[in-house]
Amino acid sequence: MDVAAPSLKDALTGEARALGFDAIGIADPGAIAGVREKLEAFLASGAHGEMAWLADPRRGDPRVMWPDVRSVIMLGVNYGPDENPLAILAQRSHAAISVYAKGDDYHDLIKKRLKALARWLIAQAGGDVKVFVDTAAVMEKPLAQASGLGWQGKHTNLVSREFGSWLFLGAIFTTLELPRDAAERDHCGSCQACLDICPTAAFPAPYQLDARRCISYLTIENKGPIPHKFRKSMGNRIYGCDDCLAACPWNKFAQEGREIKLAARDELRAPSLAKLSRLDDAQFRALFTKSPVKRIGRDRFLRNVLIAIGNSGDATLIVEAQRLLSDDSALVRGAAVWALAQPMDVNAFHALKSKHHGVEGDDSVGAEWRDAIA
Structure with missing residues (x-):
């Protein structure tokens, strides 16, 4: 099989940057084959709550999702906030809305960019593509780590040495053979700031999340009444929770030289x-x-x-x-x-x-x- 020239990868990176992506990496579709076992243990524990779609048998291996895939292009957009997302918690008569939800829906924003980049790739090198933004049985975070964008921190979210815990992720599956990037290693060390700050103790252990205790899950995915034992801990968080993300020390790099691309709406900053x-x-x-x-x-x-x-x-x-x-x-x-x-x-x-x-x-x-x- 012909391997694409390195110059195509360089051009792909340049085009991705021009479209507004802050990070790009390429992984082998089989790079996360071992993740399925961890997912099954998570599901068996019931920690996924009402999120039944996580049990989709295609999750955990891009080759099951699409047998023709030969390369997975992972892309990230920095959405680091322009203000301290925890400051609103002291304004108890005002609502705390998660950083990612204060602007336009990232699914729509990122998907447009992914489609544009996919069209460019086909025009340059042919092949076939599929694009995904958190709406299919694709495990974006393990794939992002395999492609070198960052690593899954102790809060189970992706952490980047450049952008901290503030990256929207998207994926392009392609039938092209593209040069792979080296996987990123874990840089959390002994830090557990993200675990210590969690209002509901949603992390039974580092790198493990019990979604049923997570305020993001409780306010978004949970369809019934909020369980009594978590109501006080919610404070004024009415949609999502940024505590574990905001506590990450790697966030100090997220603002350096950053152009605000996904601005919050003024009416949603502290309604x-x-x-x-x-x-x-x-x-x-x-x-x-x-x-x-x-x-x-x-x-x-x-x-x-x-x-x-x-x-x-x-x-x-x-x-x-x-x-x-x-x-x-x-x-x-x-x-x-x-x-x-x-x-x-x-x-x-x-x-x-x-x-x-x-x-x-x-x-x-x-x-x-x-x-x-x-």
């Missing part, structure tokens, strides 16, 4: 919980147009906002939570009950309970009323 709690479905969709937040829907979003209201210590937000006791969604009503039980006087809460509990038709909301204040 007030009061304003967010008043969103109806149409307003929610309008505010989060092109945002990944839109995918969880208004009800799950308001569930998260109400947990933050309960944690805010702001008595002026009681009226917002009280209004949502009559919401059409049982998920929202149940979260409103918990939110009100945190700051309210016991007698005032029992007066509300006597008004609403008897007419509540949903068992889960009834349980919230029953258990909120004994």
Whole structure:
């Protein structure tokens, strides 16, 4: 089989940079064959929670996903924030939204660039391609490590010596044989800052994540009520959690010479919980147009906002939570009950309970009323 000339790889790298990619590496499709065993152990433990798609049998080996693949081109875009993402946690009457979700949906942004680069590659060298951005049975992080972009840190996310923990990843599978890059080795050393900062102790051990305890999972993937034992730990985090990413010491390199390419929307930097709690479905969709937040829907979003209201210590937000006791969604009503039980006087809460509990038709909301204040 003909091996592509090194000059093609150099040109590919140049084109990737021109399209806005900050990192590029090439891996052999068989480089992560051993990852499947770790994935199966993870699935067997149940730590994936409701994310059933992780059990897709094609995951873990690109050659199963596409037998014709001969090279995997991994690409990264630095999305390091232009402000401290943990500072918002002290503004308890305002919402903390994960860095990656404060701008336009990265799936759309990265996929356009991947398709453009794939078209360029076909025009230059022929072959066939497939592009992936976190929406198929592709294990991007192990492939990124195999291609030299970084390594999977103790928080299980990719860490780069150039960009810290802030890289969006995308992949191009190609039938072309391209020169491989050396895999990156682990540079975490004895550091465990990412593990120590986790609000819910979601890491049972270094390099292991129990998604069921992770605030990102709880606020995004979890479709039901937030488990009681994690509600206080959520603080004002209403979509995702950046704590383990932000704690990584390698982030100090992420801003050097960086051009802001994926800017946060001003209205999503520190939105007030009061304003967010008043969103109806149409307003929610309008505010989060092109945002990944839109995918969880208004009800799950308001569930998260109400947990933050309960944690805010702001008595002026009681009226917002009280209004949502009559919401059409049982998920929202149940979260409103918990939110009100945190700051309210016991007698005032029992007066509300006597008004609403008897007419509540949903068992889960009834349980919230029953258990909120004994």
